[in-house]
Amino acid sequence: MGWLKELFITTRPINSFMTSIGVVFAYLVFTNYSLNCLQCIIIGFITGYLGTASSMLINDYVDREVDAVNKPWKPIPSGRIDPRIVYYSSISMLIIIPLINIFLGIAPLVTALIYSVVGYIYSYLRKYWWSHFIVSISTTGPIVYGYVLAGMPNNKLVFTILFSTTIFIITTGREILKAVMDIVGDKKYGYVTIPIKYGVETARKTILLASILGSSIGISAGILGGASILYIILITIAATLYTVWAYKSYKKINDKTILEKARKNMLYAMMIGLLAFWLSAL
Numbered sequence: 001m002g003w004l005k006e007l008f009i010t011t012r013p014i015n016s017f018m019t020s021i022g023v024v025f026a027y028l029v030f031t032n033y034s035l036n037c038l039q040c041i042i043i044g045f046i047t048g049y050l051g052t053a054s055s056m057l058i059n060d061y062v063d064r065e066v067d068a069v070n071k072p073w074k075p076i077p078s079g080r081i082d083p084r085i086v087y088y089s090s091i092s093m094l095i096i097i098p099l100i101n102i103f104l105g106i107a108p109l110v111t112a113l114i115y116s117v118v119g120y121i122y123s124y125l126r127k128y129w130w131s132h133f134i135v136s137i138s139t140t141g142p143i144v145y146g147y148v149l150a151g152m153p154n155n156k157l158v159f160t161i162l163f164s165t166t167i168f169i170i171t172t173g174r175e176i177l178k179a180v181m182d183i184v185g186d187k188k189y190g191y192v193t194i195p196i197k198y199g200v201e202t203a204r205k206t207i208l209l210a211s212i213l214g215s216s217i218g219i220s221a222g223i224l225g226g227a228s229i230l231y232i233i234l235i236t237i238a239a240t241l242y243t244v245w246a247y248k249s250y251k252k253i254n255d256k257t258i259l260e261k262a263r264k265n266m267l268y269a270m271m272i273g274l275l276a277f278w279l280s281a282l
Helices: 002-010 013-030 038-062 064-070 083-104 106-124 131-139 141-149 154-181 183-188 194-198 200-224 229-251 256-278
Strands: none
Touching (some): 013 141, 013 256, 038 083, 038 141, 083 106, 106 131, 131 141, 141 154, 154 183, 154 194, 154 200, 154 229, 200 229, 229 256
């Protein structure tokens, strides 16, 4: 049963779990931490995990040849799991999502379906430079889906829009940085990314711009959206960490060691930002 372990690894359990938690806490934030609808919380959690897991699985399936160059240690290129198992598992997870959301109503069903499909089809659109933005759109899913699950409260609309915009911009910056790191494999297999189409110089400027713009909007979301002081403090810490490493990658865009550290620290910054969101209604 070793393939089950490898399948679980391929779903990126940490990423998938964080999405699930993101959906649940988005719902709680938008309902002022109410537990009145346990069905919403449970289905939201499952939807978050399966949506992310299915997109991770199909991504590794489609990218198996590229990963053989860029990341040969991953389960598929290393031969530890049959690609067909990964493929059919991804489809199964995608099908389950609308089947369980139909119990919550039309709005949650449509929202969950749209975000799940968007995350899934990204892997087939990697040959287009604008596919970076599909990833960024999909990462706003937990917030928007959680907002819909909560009944779309009007008093949370401004905060939802601004924070979702922050996520979109910050994710775009990190995706471009990752694309710079993967240029060799992407070129070999004909993938077109921003660094390949517009050059590394444009890419590094975009990374820095995204960090400044995203951080500014994130802080503004708290001020204009009436978030707690905890949110303001934590989002400022997250913004600072992200921007520092965006600047370091801007200065040394050809240093793979710096880029790898930047990639990890940007993720840490995003996790702090997520924590800020979770505490925003206190």
